Amino acid sequence: MSGHHGPLVVTVPTEELRAALAPIAGTEVTVWDLSGPPPRADLDLVVVPYMAAPTVLTALRGLRPLVVQSQSIGYEGVSTVLPDGHVFCNAAGVHEASTAELAVGLMIASQRRLPTLLRAQAEHRWAHAESPALADSKVIVVGQGGVGRAVVGRLKPFEVDVLRVATHGRVDADGVVRAVGELPALLPDADIVVLAVPLNPSTAALVDREFLAAMKPAALLVNVARGGVVVTADLVDAVRAGRVRAALDVVDPEPLPPEHALWGLEGVILTPHVGGHSAAMHPRVVALLRRQLDALAGGAPPHNIVIPARP
Template sequence: MPSAPLPRAVFAMDPVHLPLLFPEPLMARLRRTAEIDSALVVRDFSDGSAAAQLADAEVLITGWGCPRLDDRLFASAPRLRAVLHAAGSVRSLVDDALWERGVTVSSAVTGNAVPVAEYTLAMILLTGKHVFTHRERFRRTHALPTSAETAATGNVGRRVGVIGASRVGRRLLELLRAHDFDVLLHDPYVDAAEAAELGARLVPLDDLLQRSDIVSLHAPDIPETHHLLDHARLALIRDGGVLINTARGALVDHAALTDELVSGRLHAVLDVTEPEPLPADSPLYRLPNVFLTPHIAGSLGNELERLGRIVVEELERLAAGLPLVHEVRHTDLARVA
């Protein structure tokens, strides 16, 4: 009995990412699963040089730098039945018409959650040990800390407040289980029983801010969460508290946060800001109580292969007629990153 023909696929992303997403062994596995030209990476769906391949494409493998999937795509790729996204969120990429046409969408966002959660855990452990404070003191004094200066240092029983049981938030909660933290969670879509299963106690947002030593943001960037932490809510965080943001800068009112940080009342670890990057004259670059990184918590370097592997596995399921594991549903977009 003849085997079924391989699905025809096309890459659509910034080609700079392709070698890291699909190193040769993974690319070879992909070519065994789909008919694809690995030298063709589409940046413009109206580009005539890709017209023939798009006309026959059943699967679009997307990534960072992919143009928005709108009517231009449908005009060029009438046979399209699946989009496999080798990156994180698809919210800014997809158009409602994609689902109206019955196209299946899958994302490697779960894979991208892994390094973000790992980064966040590392920062929780470091800030709980007051590493950045002790580093600054050591730079100034060249002296070992006294017992009085380390009395409040340590992670045993430190209370961590997690805002958002997103994929990153859930992965972080899983990682926190190995440590002696007291974990609080706020998420309007989670009940107390589910929070307990995740290893946390569900509390209202204001309670979490007031009771936590370290607050970590993992909510989606949607209209309801814009400036979720405004001046009033930032004021609820206890003196000396730490805010960690690896989600989106727009979740925090940065003018209000800057005021708190300049005053020295709070500490912050910020991998994302609003705007991004911050202006060159922002005091956050120079404050000793701020640890600022350039949006590096997500997948970078060799971590991109994890995203490519998820896409190849999804493609193999698609070719075999099996359900996808990482499918994104239209109804999900209103509440996920």
């Protein structure tokens, strides 16, 4: 491919990103959050607002083919609204470390009863008691994409028995990866089950009543994937019955309505979809955008293409 002729025309959703990219030679950077009409017609790269609904992409209709850059890893629902001709790239490499960090934090917080201890602190009570541990537990990590691999890597120093599960079973440099179809036989022995899969037709409602019934009594379900991977009503029933505990960064529906039962259930920790939203995000997004601009300027294919251009 030949190099790009003339300056690259880029839109970003925030002034912070504009300031980070504006000094790059050969680029013209404008702030546009995809609300309202585009600032100009000759765009080369459009950066989507973080956590925006896919429907914002309808603002790209009528524009010449361009590269659309997400700030998220997941891209469910995008293909149905992305106008033809545009290439869609996700933010693989940006959020995996922070999301895995939160997953481990949720495991520790739930196993070591931190919510209970913090409530006792607020009441000035010395609530000494034994708790479950992360050490010596058996942890199933479902999903071996970037986030799942990052979770496994961070669990290694914690002296746990990690079992990796993916769509298809295989053997790699780190050992055996079990197939998702084997989960019914694996769940009864696991102390913790971590969900780190994309949301797609094969994973939607993966964790249902039968899945939860197969889990070890009082086991912990950690979801840093997508809320739709879990049937929420079934999870509520299982937690109420004392069958399982849960630590959730994502839920369905999202955001969770104030009156929803999950808020008040004993044994549930909720965080508001902040897995990737740490101080590490901005510099990693900027680094990804710089790589994209280098590729476009040199006539190379964009990085992280997850939806190629449709004619």
